[in-house]
Amino acid sequence: MKPYFEADGVQLYLGDCRDVLPALGLQADVVIADPPYGETSLPWDRWPEGWPVFMHGVSRQLWCFGSMRMFLGQHADFDGWRFAQDVIWEKQQGSGPAADRFQRVHEHVTHWYRGGWADLYRDPQRESGGLPAGLSRRRAAVGHKVNGGHLHGDKGSTVVGDGTRLVRSVIRVRNLRGAAEHPTEKPAGILRPLVAYSSPVGGLVLDPFAGSGSTLAVAREMGRRAVGIEADERYCEIAARRLAAAPLPLGEAS
Numbered sequence: 001m002k003p004y005f006e007a008d009g010v011q012l013y014l015g016d017c018r019d020v021l022p023a024l025g026l027q028a029d030v031v032i033a034d035p036p037y038g039e040t041s042l043p044w045d046r047w048p049e050g051w052p053v054f055m056h057g058v059s060r061q062l063w064c065f066g067s068m069r070m071f072l073g074q075h076a077d078f079d080g081w082r083f084a085q086d087v088i089w090e091k092q093q094g095s096g097p098a099a100d101r102f103q104r105v106h107e108h109v110t111h112w113y114r115g116g117w118a119d120l121y122r123d124p125q126r127e128s129g130g131l132p133a134g135l136s137r138r139r140a141a142v143g144h145k146v147n148g149g150h151l152h153g154d155k156g157s158t159v160v161g162d163g164t165r166l167v168r169s170v171i172r173v174r175n176l177r178g179a180a181e182h183p184t185e186k187p188a189g190i191l192r193p194l195v196a197y198s199s200p201v202g203g204l205v206l207d208p209f210a211g212s213g214s215t216l217a218v219a220r221e222m223g224r225r226a227v228g229i230e231a232d233e234r235y236c237e238i239a240a241r242r243l244a245a246a247p248l249p250l251g252e253a254s
C-alpha cells in the first residue's frame, strides 16, 4: 500500500484505519489514538465502530483521548484491552457550549494494555517537584530520608534527592485555539509524555486518527518512527504539509 506521505521515518496513509491497518501488518510499540468522540455535528465526528479491536494485534498498549461520555458509551469496543490508568489534559480555556453545567476544561486520556503489565515498555516520566516537607535542600542533596527512614507520601508523589517526582496525572497544557489547523488538534505538550512513557527512542508510534499529524510530528521530534492513518484527505494534506516543513508549530505546556 502506497503512503500518502513518507519522510524521515514517518508514514501517513489515507483511508479508514480499519481497512488500512490489516494491509500494513504493523507491530507498533504504542498506539496513540484521538478518535472522533461522536459528540459534535462535524462531518468526520462519527465513532468508527469497533476500531479498538483492530489494534489488538498491532500493539500491546494503547492511549486513547476521549470524554467520559465517550468512554462510557463505547466501553464494549474496548473488550480485550485492560485498563491501566488515566491522565487528564487540563486546558486553559473550555470548549463546551453548555451554559448550564460546569465549564469543561479537560479531556481524558486512557491507557490500555494487553498481556502482562511487566512485559510492556514503560518509562515513567519525572518532573521537577520542589522539596518534600521536612527535608532541607542540603539533606535532600545527600539523599537523606524523613519520617522515620521513609520518604513522605507514596512512592510516586515522593520528591527524591534530585528534586524530581513522577509526572502528575493532571497535565496542564494550553490548547492551540487560533493556531490549530484541525478543530480538535492536540498540542505537543500533552503528546510528549505519552510518547516518552510508552515507546523507546527508535520505537514505532501508530496514530490511527492522525488529523493534522500532531502525534506523528511529536514522535519524529522525539526520535521515534511513526505511522499515521487519516480518513479525510483535507487533513492528510495538512499533516503532510506540516511534516514536510520544519521546525514544526507545536504547542507547549503552560
Ligand SMILES: C[S@@+](CC[C@H](N)C(=O)[O-])C[C@H]1O[C@@H](n2cnc3c(N)ncnc32)[C@H](O)[C@@H]1O
Pocket: 015, 016, 017, 018, 034, 035, 036, 037, 044, 046, 048, 182, 184, 185, 186, 187, 208, 209, 210, 211, 212, 213, 214, 215, 229, 230, 231, 232, 235
Ligand atoms: C479527533 S481528530 C484527530 C486530531 C489529531 N489528533 C490532531 O491533533 O490533529 C480525529 C480524526 O480522525 C479522522 N477519522 C475519522 N474516522 C476515521 C477512520 N475510520 N479512520 C481514520 N481516520 C478517521 C477524522 O477525519 C479526524 O481528522
